[in-house]
Amino acid sequence: MKSERIEDIxxxxxxxxxxGRFTHTLGVAYTAACMAMRYGENMEKAYIAxxxxxxxxxxxxxxxxRRCEENGIEITESERDNPSLLHAKLGAWYAWHKYDxxxxxxxxxxxxxxxxxxxxxxxxxxxxxxxYIEPNRNKAPDLERIRHxxxxxxxxxxxxxxxxxxxxxxxxxDRIDEATAKTYEYYRSITAMSKQSASExxx
Numbered sequence: 394m395k396s397e398r399i400e401d402i403x404x405x406x407x408x409x410x411x412x413g414r415f416t417h418t419l420g421v422a423y424t425a426a427c428m429a430m431r432y433g434e435n436m437e438k439a440y441i442a443x444x445x446x447x448x449x450x451x452x453x454x455x456x457x458x459r460r461c462e463e464n465g466i467e468i469t470e471s472e473r474d475n476p477s478l479l480h481a482k483l484g485a486w487y488a489w490h491k492y493d494x495x496x497x498x499x500x501x502x503x504x505x506x507x508x509x510x511x512x513x514x515x516x517x518x519x520x521x522x523x524x525y526i527e528p529n530r531n532k533a534p535d536l537e538r539i540r541h542x543x544x545x546x547x548x549x550x551x552x553x554x555x556x557x558x559x560x561x562x563x564x565x566x567d568r569i570d571e572a573t574a575k576t577y578e579y580y581r582s583i584t585a586m587s588k589q590s591a592s593e594x595x596x
Contacts, residue, residue, distance in 0.1 A: 402444055402492055410451050418447055420527030421520070428519045431544055435516075442502040442520050445492060449483040457483055471570045478570060481507040509555055509576030518547050525554045533557060552580035 407415055422443035429439035449457065454476035461468055461479055464486055472478045485504035488494045502520040505513065509521045525533070526540045533539075539557065543550030555577035562569045 399441065399444070402441070402494075405492070406444065406448060410447065414447060414451055417527065417529050418444060420529040421446055421523045424523040424527040425519050428523055428544065428547075429516075432515060432519065432547055434519060438496065438499050438502075438516060439519055439523075441494060441496075442499045442506075442516060443523055445488045445494065445499070446484060446503050446506045446520055446524060447480065448487050448492065448503075449480045452480075454479075460486075469570075475570070478507055481505065505572075508570050508572035509551060509580075510572055511575055511579035513551065513576075515547070518551050522547070522550045522554050525557070526550075533561075546584075548580055549584045552577060552584050555580060 403419075406418060410418060422440045425439040425443035426436045428434070429436040449460075452460075457476050457479040458468065458473075460466075460483055466479075466482050466486060468479065472482075481504055485500040488500050488503055494500065498514065498516050501514065502516045505517050506520045506524050510517070513521065522543045526536065526543050530536060535557075539550070539553050542553050555573055558573055559569060559577055562573075
């Protein structure tokens with residue numbers, strides 16, 4: 394995708410998103426590109442996925458539900474209870490149909506950036522953690538440590554971010570999405586196995 398196309402997407406998003414959401418969006422895009430450089434992922438794909446990850450965020454919950462129903466996008470029980478979660482699925486659809494980003498890897502990274510999932514691709518992992526650690530985030534506890542982990546070990550970063558998300562949801566009235574819990578359990582087991590393997594290799 395040419396730089397002119399990226400500029401076009403950026404200008405459209407600037408008109409669609411609130412100023413705060415647009416600032417966050419740029420932060421995620423830049424962080425994702427940096428992480429892509431660190432882990433050997435395609436930087437342009439990471440930037441575009443970061444740029445579009447919240448493209449369906451700034452519409453009402455009723456509109457999210459209506460658009461999903463109109464376009465055959467499945468809505469889970471937890472998404473009915475918390476329609477804000479639908480911005481990820483709907484955002485992937487928007488990226489493909491409204492922003493003409495015909496790249497399944499990018500759209501999948503947008504699709505799973507909120508809840509994560511077991512067996513994520515590298516690009517999906519990058520957008521999942523970039524959304525949490527981007528520089529404009531400053532309210533979550535222990536961010537400095539979490540940022541360091543994410544750039545040191547991406548799987549451990551996913552585990553830590555998923556755990557932090559679950560803790561946040563547990564302290565609010567929002568229902569915990571089963572996908573996030575599954576993401577945490579899977580990456581907790583992955584990092585535990587890696588830690589055990591490293592320990593055995595040191596013996």
